[in-house]
Amino acid sequence: MAALIPQSPLQWCLFVIALSSTYIVSFLFYNLFLHPLRRFPGPKFSRASVLPKLYFLSRGKLIYHIEDLHKHYGPVVRIAPNELSFTDPQAWEDIFIRQPPGITKTSHSHALAPDMAFYNPFGDLPPSVISSDDEAHHHLRKKLVPGFSDRAMKEQEPLIGNYVDLLIRRLRENSTDATGRPQSVNMRDWIAYTTFDIIGNLTFGEDFGCLEGSGYHPWIALVLGSFKSRVKIQIFKALGILAPASWLMRSLGVGIKARRMHFELVLSKTKKRIAMGTDRTDFMDTLIKDGMSIDGLKRNATLLVNAGSETTATLLTGAVFLLVTHENVLKKLVAEVRGRFQRQEDMTLSSVASLTYMLAVLDEALRVYPPDAVSSPRLVPAGGHEIAGSFVPGGTRVGIWQWAMNRDERLFLEPSRFDPDRFYNKGDEKSRYAGDRLDAVNAFLLGQRSCIGRNLAYAEMRLILARLIWEFDMSIDQSSKNWIENQENFELWVKPDLNIHLKTVDRGQ
């Protein structure tokens, strides 16, 4: 027996190597041949280990990889040992509507809910609405609803209109240089300045001064610049090395300055908002009335700004790109907008809602370039659940990757073609897109945890796009002609500059 015990350091090394190899081989063998998901299709490496998924995630290419997997394996794919992805539209209903009791959101580190618990040198914060458990979510969501009601939106209308006016003024000023020669403007930034200022005001009672100062507020630059590191955090978590990585970064003082700036700014803005009292129809009003702690307010305010600004800005930037690269679509939209309104003053949140072709443009842009292109995974409860005709065992992570669903050839004719007629001619049996499964597109998700800001997002997108089309003839600068191709996606898109030429429409006034 004693002979079996390693006697020297070399023997100990060999012993540890043999033990770990046996563990790894048994783990891979179990995942491939004994795991409850063994009958679901998928590539061998993904069925055996989570490493391929993490590799593509770390390179910003995971959404394209999952699209390829569905092309090859069909509407249900095992994308990791314990995870299934679906591109059957029925899965929306089964995962998000017809939920079995006990189904839960699995990840709190989703891009829309930056996981501030990681490496927070200034103390942990309570969860926000998006990351709270179901019970807390129900209560929080109810408190947020009044800030998103029709009545609130009516009261928010003049405020939103003022920011759109300022955007148009700034674009006019910047579309020519000091000598009056035309120059391109970076629409990615101008649109983001507008949406951050609007949501900043509706959250904190004051904007970030982006449009006023023609630049990003440092806090927004930090928020936008940190999403790649948030994905790295997820990778560390999945590899089980989050704690040591976090400890190392904290010991080395990495990121302390940026984090301190973030926390101090949120704290001072939240305090200012509280001091304004509770008769504003904004997002925070009922939370303050309800006596929420300052930490809860800080956490939810940060979420609201992130979730409400970047998403809308992404969709609008994508829509502008798609329009200027699809001449016929742009022409039809110009005809609709300029034909409907003679005076700019007549363009309001409610009047632009009647632009039906524009609505189809936005819906098609949401399909082709979804701001939240990834999945919002759920964990199947013990006892399992039937999803899109397959029985899925309890404990499985399930999700719908919007990018893969929206680009599936089984669901859409020429899925990568941008053509708003898909939505505009909805219900017309003679349309070439009559066979399209439009119910597969759910950019705002479905069910109890779907986007609370959907109506506000549509209202903002409609007003901003209608005003842009009414005011300017837009064309693409050659430097941006491949803007959408192979963009990296780290749960949020890494959007390059979008350089656009703007010519003010001459109305002879």
Ligand code: HEM
């Ligand atoms: C085109 C624009 C937008 C898109 C595509 C979008 C998409 C989404 C999606 C997919 C979710 C679910 C995320 C998840 O649970 O994993 C979500 C949640 C959420 N969104 Fe939006 N969103 C948009 C605009 C807005 C706006 C303008 C606001 C206003 C502040 C907003 C506030 C929220 C909030 C608070 C949640 C969490 C809801 C909850 O957990 O109950 N979103 N959004």
